[in-house]
Amino acid sequence: MIMEFMDELRFLKEQLKFNEKVDVPPGASEVVIAGMGGSGIAGKIFQELFTEFKVHLVDNYAVPKFVSKSTLFIAISFSGNTEETISAASQAARAGAHMVTISSGGALSEMGDQNIKIPRNDIQPRSATGYMLIPLLKGFDVISKSEINESYGLLDQLDKNNEECKIHAKNISKKSLIPVIYGSPPLCSIAYRWKTQFNENAKVIAYSNSFPELNHNDTMAIAQTYRKDEFYFLVFGSDSGKIKKRINVTEKITESNFNVIKPKGHGQIPRMFYMLHYGDYVSYHLGMLRKVNPTDISLIEKLKKEIK
């Protein structure tokens, strides 16, 4: 039985209690994290939050040539059967890397020196971000109990009241607009996550970019592009004075209308979870308004079969 998608979203906060963690071997000189799509986002978030260690990402069949015995290689696939991730993990194993897998089963779940098993619970991979991210955050001591508690509270707030998210979805839906999501450090990975959630939950094209990089390219375009009134700009608020100024000046000189969403929470991690979940709800509501099924990813399944 497939869980209702709304129940999947409400289930994210429970995943914060997941108690498995990556065992970091003492000699590791760098971390390489492989994962695709909904299973890849955990690595992207972790890389942005945790910069004490060298963290590299793989979203492809092959691993970088520097992977060696001193590499901690973490392969993440919800199903445990993602073609690209298994290929990358096999290559890393041949190079002698220390292997940790995070999956609910499948071929991957037996490939590691450590295999972290996550509950399947009949949810979509992209609804299991907590299960895939928590073992990284706990393994490297990046998250505290109080941050988990604050995150839980913020997610619960959104689960109970996401009317604001629905308003954005209505604005987008009314004129069939194309969502453009602008993040900034340390939430660039979350801006990308929103793009992918719009793609999968609402089945609309969307794209993301981040300040300050977008001031070096998108800026000219959003000022002078054709079809300008077809885009809906969702911009993450920032505490950085420099980024705030960039947001304000960019909106003004490009004569655009930015919908700025202010992150709630104190620490980086609670704010990250809040913004992640906010995007879940905007894309979910847009899917509902478009009368598409958020859980339907039949074409991705079809593609996987056809390329075999």
Added chain:
Amino acid sequence: MIMEFMDELRFLKEQLKFNEKVDVPPGASEVVIAGMGGSGIAGKIFQELFTEFKVHLVDNYAVPKFVSKSTLFIAISFSGNTEETISAASQAARAGAHMVTISSGGALSEMGDQNIKIPRNDIQPRSATGYMLIPLLKGFDVISKSEINESYGLLDQLDKNNEECKIHAKNISKKSLIPVIYGSPPLCSIAYRWKTQFNENAKVIAYSNSFPELNHNDTMAIAQTYRKDEFYFLVFGSDSGKIKKRINVTEKITESNFNVIKPKGHGQIPRMFYMLHYGDYVSYHLGMLRKVNPTDISLIEKLKKEIK
């Protein structure tokens, strides 16, 4: 006097002859490359081509916390005055990193243990990719004489005949379409480069993604999105059997029309230069057809002043 933009494009091949190179200190354990926009693309390309070494990118004010005395830090800014890059370089210097700068002057040009000076030649930063990339490729022995020669020949071919690029530009311009660029390894950075060139040269919104990652998100969207006939898909051909299959199956099951562009050249590097330059011309022609000035980036300059 400002060079005509067409002359700027034709000037790329000459930059292959640039003879400066990064001196790699013997003890370096990783490379961190900082750069924004048109000066950031060199690092992105290098990271994708050269994976023997750990290469990290910075497109922000701050550097990762792991930066230390054993880091080779390469700061790239055409003007030498980019706010973000100078901030990142200062942080890296405080952490004791070995510093190499690549710039045509400005404050950055005096901050390095090695300062590589590139000719200004009155071109846009994004037209100086050769100057910024060659010192990396030569410093790490990634490029051979024969690859330089082949690259020169391919760029020269495009300079003499870019009618095919113009046809794509006409197709896009006729219906005011939104370019969507799909790359795949090792040309994901080039797909992003195309996006930024569309933004700056043609002043249109565009976005890029890459196989196989896009099969985990964009796929559902391009099949079922609204406004589907408003997008123009530019897809890089691949020699990988797996990627080829993904391209074909994705086009079929999403009922999209992919314009596949086959890279010319033998080695990875000549193919990369060919594809990079192909995108230069598509975006240039689109700018001409839209009657915008490709060299005009006045808004970006205005923004830089206003945020000071």
